[in-house]
Amino acid sequence: MPSETKRKITDTDNSACMDMTQHVLNWYDSHRRDLPWRMPPGQRADPYKVMLSEIMLQQTTVEAVKPYFQRFLALWPTLSDLAAASQDEVMKAWAGLGYYSRARNLHKAAQMIMTEYAGQFPDQEDELLKLPGIGSYSAAAITAIAFGRRAVVIDANIERIIARYAAIPETLPAAKSAIHAVLDNLTPNERAGDFAQALMDIGSRICTPPRKKAGQLSQPQCLICPLALGCQGRHADPSSWPRKPAKRKRARRRGEVLILISDDNHVALTRRPDQGLLGGMMLFPTTGWPDGSRRHVDYPVAANSLLWALLDMYQSTADQQRLNQSVHHIFSHFELELKVTVMTGVRRQLMQNALAQDLLAQVIWCPLTELAGEAMPSVMRKVVTLAEAHRGLLLS
DNA sequence: AACGCGTGGTC
């Protein structure tokens, strides 16, 4: 039961919220970033472009996304075009951007909209949430930005801003419910999309994370912040919000990789299973890189390992060289060191006859001239670069 | 709830 006092406080809060919201929208009208997926003020964005950009931007910087966004639009200008593409074509276009399940889910979502929604883009948050790869943030963002509906949009930027604004004491993720409540009060019925994008711009340029970016101050620039008037965190150390738990140390792993080039200039590739690390992407044959392995002899030298079978088969007949330099790569949760071996002049016909069927079925022969276009993750591009430097053999 | 999932940039 709200007492008279309670009601009064609530009214005061709401009017303060409206002021703050209006400040943010006004700030956006004159300071917003000009980005490829944003429409000029007053124009409604294409939902397909909004979805595409939002998914690409998940855990990914604006600068990294820009060229991929343009390339996708050039290849597939409409949702229908993307849905009609093959998964491999989509993976090729996504190669290098990371978090590859996004590409598979995006493709699947496009197909679902074409089939289950008859090509009519869902404009309700709860419907968008059902699509693969679209979670709470993306569903709210698309709802607000593409369809002008009210939605409470929370990404890491907005989370940080609100945690500071309301001086939320809890540690993430426990702080999320309080953050949502505060933001819900601030979110306007009209222009919720502009409001969300405004906060993300403010998070990028003003209410920055503790670590500074190039050319920017390490401390939040509260003096020019449109939220400063109502901000609680500003009176303490804003960079101390949001409170976060400590992260685990990254593990180190090792493995081996083989560049196998045939006498007719094809290179052996394998495709990763759809689920898990680098799902659906093309790799050169590798050992496993199990967690906790310390030495190369610890690798599971399984009798059915494709890589070991290839090495055994050709060690005496082909031109083989183990490079004296490794490829180092950092994934999200472990570091990998890959020893690289290059073999050239391999007789493909000999291999067809000698290799067991189940191993042979794993090999995809790629013409060297087409290697650059394959759906290869960055870690394999590094392998190519190293081999080129040592042997001067590949193309790119 | 906590973890698996990429990559490039910055200090």
Next chain:
DNA sequence: TGACCAAGCGT
């Protein structure tokens, strides 16, 4: 160099 960060999602 190690650690942290960037418009999160799925399980």
